[in-house]
Amino acid sequence: MFAVRLREALRRTGLSQRAFAARMGRTEGAISRWVNGITEAKMDELVRIHQITGVSVDYLLGLVSDPHGHAGVTPALAPAALPSHEALRLAKRLESIEDDLRAARELAGLKK
Numbered sequence: 001m002f003a004v005r006l007r008e009a010l011r012r013t014g015l016s017q018r019a020f021a022a023r024m025g026r027t028e029g030a031i032s033r034w035v036n037g038i039t040e041a042k043m044d045e046l047v048r049i050h051q052i053t054g055v056s057v058d059y060l061l062g063l064v065s066d067p068h069g070h071a072g073v074t075p076a077l078a079p080a081a082l083p084s085h086e087a088l089r090l091a092k093r094l095e096s097i098e099d100d101l102r103a104a105r106e107l108a109g110l111k112k
Helices: 002-013 017-024 028-035 043-053 075-080 084-108
Strands: none
Touching: 002 028, 002 043, 017 028, 017 043, 043 084
């Protein structure tokens, strides 16, 4: 969902991946991985994407169907949708767990 919505936001704003990468302070490769669904942005990056493109973080995450976050919940997600603050809390916790796992792998000498 994130990759599709990010591509759409870039198309709407007329930003190339190169220009977007420069504004984000990220490499073109990182943006390409987001746009192609290989990786996803972290929370602070989602906020920056919102600031640059004007689309809401909830929209980027697939929680609402309107790019500006004004419409109702995306129908496919309605039964399981969480309030925005709860989704944000869980996303931050997941990010923390992923960071801990990455650090543990590094300590153990593992790659991925």
